[in-house]
Amino acid sequence: MDATILTNVVDALPQFDGYVYPNERTLHPLWSVLIVVYPYITGLVAGAFIMASLVRVFKLKALEPIYRLALLTALAFMLCATLPLLFHLGHPERCFEIMMTPHFSSPMAMFGFVYAWYLMAVLLLELWFDYRRDFVEWSKTETGLRSLIYRAFTLGVTDLSAPALRLDARMGRIISIVGIPSAFLLHGYVGFIFGSIKANPWWGNVLMPIIFILSAVVSGMALCVFTYMFLCWARRITADMNCLDLMARFLFYALVLDATIEGLDWLHRLYSAEEGIDVLRSLAASKLFYTLLIGQACLGTLVPLLSLGTIQLTGKKISNLNRCRIYFSCTALILMGVLAMRWNVVIGGQLFSKSLRGFMSYKMEFAGHEGWWLSMLLVALPFVILTVFIKYFLARDLPTIENVVPGGVRPTNSPEAQI
């Protein structure tokens, strides 16, 4: 109809089409790339921890080689988790208020406590119980700064008797058990932040926390596989195929579950066709076409599902080398796909007006505190920290090796099991 074009010409400023509320006409979305990066990072933490807990809680011995790597990965990412938020706040110098006067009806207020609990009572504690014996021994065999660091981390507890080691193993197991719901809480509350916003039909959805948790588990597991393979390549050793195959199997199961729930979300939306469905459907088809349909759905979910599924069905018929190639490329795709999913949720939810009558469009900047550059740095930083951790805590030249079996009995170190 002619009138459509005419009215759109009157109101069509560069940033939006249709009708959007005057306060929505901003140059950048309010929650920008930094808020895309934050759930990505905490999701990786939760997922890596779940992978590690498969060893302790479910006693899967085949995954022993990646136990410490998974925990250190989780810790490296955990340390960087607050950075995107601090950069994003209007008043970062007031950030302590969230812990001093938390408003308990707000899921965001839970952040301070959940983060502190997970960092201190779960991650650091579990790592401490696992590494305590090594810290005591390394503090005696190493020299200089490294010796000092190891001695500090022993917290002065140098008892290495059999009962003490048994207690270490038992505590590690208990903390792993406690850690699983804690990991769900750590990332689930982020999903709840979005899921609780009834004002936004893209976000306010009961499945949102579930989807966030499941895609977090998928991304964390994929990260473990990815870093393990990368580390093996960097150290010129062959990866333990039993470990890799088992990790990929769990990754596949998690991916199936994640794809099912995300598919259910879409199915339900399209079927019940509530008020905002027209604007959401055109959002998915036009503005989010590349990131949602191609990036998240096709490349990030469907292709890995088919590839990993094929491996599950054909078993060892595919050669080790080809399996490794598939694992490496699939996990890379999954990691990109989960980042795309965070983008689609966070940015996608801000691309349409709450009047349900229009769309905004934003330009991504390179520099500036909502730009690409800072976010890329923040995603790269945990890897740098992880490298430092590996150097100090997973180095090959350290005398004792990390295959601690529950019960405190160390097996003889086989070459394939070494990282």
Place this chain on the structure above:
Amino acid sequence: MSENITRRGVLRNLAGIVGGILAMPAGRTCKAAVQHGLATSSAPKGYDPTKHKWLMALDVDRCIGCGMCVEACKAENSVPQSNFRTWIERYVITRPKAGSGESRGETFVDSLNGGIAGFKPSLIPKEDILKSFFVPKLCNQCENSPCSQVCPVGATFESPDGVVLVDKNYCIGCGFCIQACPYGCRFFNTTTNTADKCTMCYHRITRGLRPACVEICPSQARIFGDMKNPIADDPLQKFIENNKTQGLKDHLGTKPRVRYAGLDEEVR
């Protein structure tokens, strides 16, 4: 040497210290209450927020879309140029296609610059217009406000006299409240780096004045009053008695307190 130091003694001392630390917040609240009583401020003296309950009502049939309320609000509250604490929307509903059997054609909504300079004539030809009207929008001062529910630090809140306010000296600028508001009335103020929104001109109503938009409106589309202290021939009471009213997006359960009369189904 260790006879006097017993485990019980150490534990007792520890409990004492912990108990003392936990009791500190209670002590400081008492201290603050005393200080508050003695404190002076430049705010209106003698104003007790618990003795008032402010309410605004909007009569859509009386809005002429002149945009003077938007201008008045901007001047009164130093609102940044690209943000709006209140704004006017123009709805143009076209006639249905001949023979289609529809009750109405497409709806077009616009609000150029919030309507601050009024509205230029619509480019839709007059014969195609079935009906058209203006709707003033502002913060609905919800009773069950989703914005104050999600504030992580307690920087936005419902005051005892019925106004949802933002404490700009405490807000951390996370933007959660802006996302949670279904009405689009909140914005991020880049001057203060905090969330911002209509305060019902709190600094005016506490002095017995009317909000700027109500004061300036030439057609009595905006009605304002104190539900706890109605005056003689209170326009607000008359409005509530004589009109069938509703709030915006009632189905979301936010319990918006601002009452609208004459709202069309197309208004979001």
Place this chain on the structure above:
Amino acid sequence: MFKMPPQIIRLVLLTIGIVCAYFTARYFLTPASFGQYGHYRGNALQEIASREPYWAGRKTCDTCHGEIVKKLAKAEHQGLSCETCHGPSKVHVDNPEIKLPKMSYSQCVRCHEASPSRPKWLHQITPNKHYTGQVCSECHVPHQPNEVP
């Protein structure tokens, strides 16, 4: 005799230390008036209320220009505030010697220009068809529109 393992003792002490540090920080960093009326700083109400008003308001004009306000009350412009047409008047209230700028006809047109969106009860004119070349006040008295000058 049960002996507390050294790891547990060390960790419990550390936990107690962290909790105490938290509550101490909380004591010092929570603002004094917090929690007075609800989960927010009670002083915020006074701070927000202490802003200086910008528009004087009709009641203020009434104190000196009562006859005009009474005249207004007789006809259709009775609901109007003086500042709607005359602009912000604080400077005149503080010093009545300072006069406000003269009115222009665009002020009348702003409300009275015909538009299909405006309600029918409003008297509307199309400016380029309604006595072009003349000023509104030649035929209309703004303070009492039903009167002829």
